[in-house]
Amino acid sequence: xxxxxxxxxxWRDDAPWDLLTRLCELDDRLGGHPGEARAAELVxxxxxxxxxxxxxxxxxxxxxxxxxxxxxxxxVPDRDRERAFEAVALPYSPAGELDAPLVDVGHGTPAxxxxxxxxxxxxxxxxxxxxxxxxxxHRMEKVGQAADAGAAAFVFANHTPGQLPPTGALRFGDxxxxxxxxxxxxxxxxLREYAADGASVSLSVAADTDHGTxxxxxxxxxxxxxxxxxxxxxxxxxxxxxxxxxxGCGVAVLLGALRILGHVxxxxxxxxxxxxxxxxxLGLLGSEALAADLDPGRLRAVVNCDGVGRYRRLRAxxxxxxxxxxxxxxxxxxxxxxxxxxxxxxxxxDHWPFLRRGVPAIQLHSxxxxxxxxxxxxxxxxxADTREKADxxxxxxxxxxxxxxxxxxARDGRAPPGVDPAAVRERLVETGAKPGMVAAGIWxxxx
Numbered sequence: 264x265x266x267x268x269x270x271x272x273x274w275r276d277d278a279p280w281d282l283l284t285r286l287c288e289l290d291d292r293l294g295g296h297p298g299e300a301r302a303a304e305l306v307x308x309x310x311x312x313x314x315x316x317x318x319x320x321x322x323x324x325x326x327x328x329x330x331x332x333x334x335x336x337x338x339v340p341d342r343d344r345e346r347a348f349e350a351v352a353l354p355y356s357p358a359g360e361l362d363a364p365l366v367d368v369g370h371g372t373p374a375x376x377x378x379x380x381x382x383x384x385x386x387x388x389x390x391x392x393x394x395x396x397x398x399x400x401h402r403m404e405k406v407g408q409a410a411d412a413g414a415a416a417f418v419f420a421n422h423t424p425g426q427l428p429p430t431g432a433l434r435f436g437d438x439x440x441x442x443x444x445x446x447x448x449x450x451x452x453x454l455r456e457y458a459a460d461g462a463s464v465s466l467s468v469a470a471d472t473d474h475g476t477x478x479x480x481x482x483x484x485x486x487x488x489x490x491x492x493x494x495x496x497x498x499x500x501x502x503x504x505x506x507x508x509x510x511g512c513g514v515a516v517l518l519g520a521l522r523i524l525g526h527v528x529x530x531x532x533x534x535x536x537x538x539x540x541x542x543x544x545l546g547l548l549g550s551e552a553l554a555a556d557l558d559p560g561r562l563r564a565v566v567n568c569d570g571v572g573r574y575r576r577l578r579a580x581x582x583x584x585x586x587x588x589x590x591x592x593x594x595x596x597x598x599x600x601x602x603x604x605x606x607x608x609x610x611x612x613d614h615w616p617f618l619r620r621g622v623p624a625i626q627l628h629s630x631x632x633x634x635x636x637x638x639x640x641x642x643x644x645x646x647a648d649t650r651e652k653a654d655x656x657x658x659x660x661x662x663x664x665x666x667x668x669x670x671x672x673a674r675d676g677r678a679p680p681g682v683d684p685a686a687v688r689e690r691l692v693e694t695g696a697k698p699g700m701v702a703a704g705i706w707x708x709x710x
Contacts, residue, residue: 282518424647434703501544562617573652
């Protein structure tokens with residue numbers, strides 16, 4: 264079958280949407296828990312049905328975090344007021360109970376945290392990044408710098424309205440130094456007002472971090488060649504919603520792309536390693552395990568499906584690789600499909616264990632048309648991340664783009680040049696990312 268017929272069939276292919284549905288029906292897919300294990304089974308079956316060969320599940324050991332009860336209350340002596348609010352513990356929060364003054368640190372930028380007196384206080388920070396900032400300030404950076412400044416706990420207030428407390432790991436793969444909880448934008452508004460009036464917070468977190476097992480699902484498509492392309496998406500999700508957008512849609516796009524590529528497998532000149540990895544949300548644990556299994560010197564490139572398929576506004580993050588920028592824009596120009604491109608590197612998705620070893624990487628992502636700023640999460644990492652927000656047309660279109668991009672990578676006679684890790688490091692330093700990565704514990708020790 265030629266590529267045009269394969270693309271045409273994709274418009275009638277319900278398998279990606281059916282897989283998304285099955286994943287969203289699970290109670291949750293938090294890393295190391297039964298839902299993630301069942302998700303790996305579902306994805307493995309779907310890959311086999313798509314013609315992927317030698318599909319196997321590869322378990323790996325990890326630090327499993329289990330949620331208990333979280334209580335948050337505020338006391339405002341000057342207003343003779345005490346109130347309780349809904350809060351959601353953030354993964355890898357340690358258990359703890361404390362009463363401490365509440366300090367508003369705005370967006371939690373390095374300057375705001377440095378200017379505040381956080382010693383033995385609870386830091387309150389927005390999930391957003393200030394308008395006009397030249398980079399996104401990640402949650403792990405904010406809590407890491409707050410802990411370094413002496414904070415006793417961290418409260419993360421959503422900047423997206425809707426009574427949606429956010430979640431998200433505090434560290435990569437291990438218990439954080441201080442407890443952390445998420446609250447809604449509406450609660451955050453009250454807490455900022457109360458903090459200005461000298462409020463104190465009572466925070467109780469019940470949680471446990473112990474030894475667990477997560478798993479990757481790995482297979483192969485195309486010829487057996489010395490050099491391969493890695494096509495990857497993470498199958499896990501947070502336990503407060505259905506994880507439809509993050510990253511059920513990415514898994515659905517990966518499957519859709521494979522079902523297209525399976526029809527033109529004979530045209531692939533380079534083999535494709537296919538991986539659905541676990542425990543990304545807990546610190547890229549699955550992709551780190553995968554990177555330990557694969558020889559980076561034999562990888563032509565990484566195509567990371569994280570955030571793709573959510574919204575029609577397609578983005579490609581090419582992490583300093585001019586060759587991948589040219590490839591992505593060439594594919595989408597031929598299709599007449601809009602594409603936004605950023606070459607700035609970041610370490611917060613499954614390309615990172617390979618990028619820092621010099622493998623060119625592209626992350627396919629998407630945003631709502633009205634989003635402004637840096638990587639707006641919208642409904643993701645909240646209980647509103649549910650299937651009805653996904654769109655089958657978007658998943659099909661993005662699967663087509665992904666398939667064509669991987670096919671072009673596999674057919675090109677010349678591999679894209681490797682990425683110099685030193686250049687990635689210098690770019691991260693130039694963009695101001697290093698202090699936050701150090702605070703989050705993810706700056707490579709050999710850098």
